[in-house]
Amino acid sequence: MLRTCLLVVTALIVAGCDGQPAASGGTRPTVTAPVGRSGAGAIPWLTGLRMVTPSIGWALAGRADGSGLSHPVRTTDAGAHWNAIALPPDLLSPNLVATDFHDADHAWIAVALGAESTASREAAVVVSTRDGGAHWSVTPRFDVDGMAMHIQFIDPTHGWVFAGPSAGGAIGSQDTTLYRTVDAGQHWQVSKPSSQVRGNTAIAGRLPEACPMGG
Structure with a gap:
């Protein structure tokens, strides 16, 4: 009997050390x-x-x-x-389209405003937090050709939004555009127009220097 109990206890200890979080009933x-x-x-x-x-x-x-x-x-x-x-309650029909979760406190999210967008142009804002999501700041609305696909900020003021072709664009259109801000999203400039981005494998589909494990 003692041997049986020891085996059961040992099995439970081993099962609890496999690095997986405990789950109850498959929840x-x-x-x-x-x-x-x-x-x-x-x-x-x-x-x-x-x-x-x-x-x-x-x-x-x-x-x-x-x-x-x-x-x-x-x-x-x-x-x-x-x-x-x-998120701020005054966003109209928000669709969260791209994120930059930078660290425990800082995050940026590109939000498409569905109620104000068209088939080929997307009305968007960027919302950001510096305190882990307790409070959010919202940039002025800006228009994106196509649809926002990726976002990256390297500090609170310098950031980029990469826009790709939308489903509602012209048939065969592959236009992509890179937007840049140097004032925390108050203004956006076209950093690389579609004619320069299209076909460039170094930036096609994602932001320069961006990667899933990047900081």
Whole structure:
């Protein structure tokens, strides 16, 4: 009997040391809704995941019906639980299209304003936080040819948005444009027009020097 108990205890210890978070009954990680937002429960799906420390990470949560991305989420316990982060409520029909989760405190998100966009041009803003999502700043609206696909900031004032062809563009159109700001998104300039970006394999599909593990 003693030998049997020792074997059971040993098996439990080994199972708890495999580096995987404990799960009960196959439950998925949960998301806690922020103040003013309902719908806490199991996360439908996540995208844009980036862990910036062994315990802190960011992602975007998808809507349960699969219709798009609803809000950013943040974890401080290696993904066991996620806190939903509310964006400014005055954004019109927001669609979160690109993210730069820089570190535990700083994040930038390109938001397409669906109610103000057309088939070939996207009305967008960039929202940013310096305190882990507790407060957000919103840039003035700017227009993007096509649709925003990637965003990268190297500090609070210097950033880039890479725009690619939209589904509503002309048939065969592959125009892409790189936008740049030097004043935290108050103004945007075309850094590389579509004629220079198109066909350039060094920047096609992503921002220069950007990579999933980049800082």
